[in-house]
Amino acid sequence: MITKYTAINLRRLIPIFCLALMLGMANEPQAKEELHTIWAELLDKHVNGGVVDYHGFKKDEDQLDAYLDVLDATDPEQLPENKRLALWLNAYNAYTVKLILDNFEEGQPVKSIRDIGGFFSGPWDIKFCRVGGEVYTLDNIEHDIIRPRFQEPRIHFAVNCASQGCPPLISEPYVGAQLDEQLTSSTVNFINDKEFNYLDGSTLYVTKIFKWFSEDFNEGVVSFVRKYAKADLQNRLAELGDNVRVKYLDYDWSLNNK
Numbered sequence: 001m002i003t004k005y006t007a008i009n010l011r012r013l014i015p016i017f018c019l020a021l022m023l024g025m026a027n028e029p030q031a032k033e034e035l036h037t038i039w040a041e042l043l044d045k046h047v048n049g050g051v052v053d054y055h056g057f058k059k060d061e062d063q064l065d066a067y068l069d070v071l072d073a074t075d076p077e078q079l080p081e082n083k084r085l086a087l088w089l090n091a092y093n094a095y096t097v098k099l100i101l102d103n104f105e106e107g108q109p110v111k112s113i114r115d116i117g118g119f120f121s122g123p124w125d126i127k128f129c130r131v132g133g134e135v136y137t138l139d140n141i142e143h144d145i146i147r148p149r150f151q152e153p154r155i156h157f158a159v160n161c162a163s164q165g166c167p168p169l170i171s172e173p174y175v176g177a178q179l180d181e182q183l184t185s186s187t188v189n190f191i192n193d194k195e196f197n198y199l200d201g202s203t204l205y206v207t208k209i210f211k212w213f214s215e216d217f218n219e220g221v222v223s224f225v226r227k228y229a230k231a232d233l234q235n236r237l238a239e240l241g242d243n244v245r246v247k248y249l250d251y252d253w254s255l256n257n258k
Contacts, residue, residue: 035074036090036173038067043171050168054109054257058101067094072130083176085150087131090173092141092159095129099138100162100255102128112253113162153216153224154183156209157190165196165207165252184228191228196249199236203245211248221246 042063046056057064071091076084100109103116110116116123124139131141146155160169167190174182190207191197197206210221217224222244226237237244 035070038063039090039094039173047169047171051258052169052256054100057097061101064098075132082179086174086176086179088141088146089158091131093169096162099123109255109257112255114253154187156213157187158183162256163253164256188228191225192230199233202240202243203247205247205249208248208251
């Protein structure tokens, strides 16, 4: 007998069956990128200029769940390195959106992701992220997998914590074939956005991300910013030479919604 519960789960499995069919028909390089087709559609539909429409995501939550099922059915270790990192970045961002959706109250999202969780644990300690048949917290994905395994500082401008102070969620998935270009683009856009980083006299005001994860920026904050700075910021930093002081801006934890 097909119950209501069975029917709901069958509907969630349909996108996975379709995806499996596409993977079987595609060549190997293209097939791996098809993993993120559902996520690509959702991002294109509900993210604009880094602003996230969580109400729109809520209406399409079945599709998001279907994508998360695809991640759960995929073994990251079977992917080449770039595609493996892309999968973990997408997983972190997609599960962050899911966390916000799971905590709607009276039809509205929380005002801040930090409102989620208990007295002794926060939103990043909740074990609900399923990838490759294993269950992780968001902290597990970022600090136990992405940071130590890939040692790529640009990831800090790709993972999104659902907050205004966080580097914006881009409206496309990260994919292995374009990952280097995407990471550079996300980094350049964030570094040169005066809302997050700017030079006032000889003082460089930067996001607290540089303070929290200072060990990931071995070359130092100023050197890293110089590397990705453009136009006026680049020229002014060059003129200052070693005479640059660094100060950290307050972090805005309010939700990155419409």
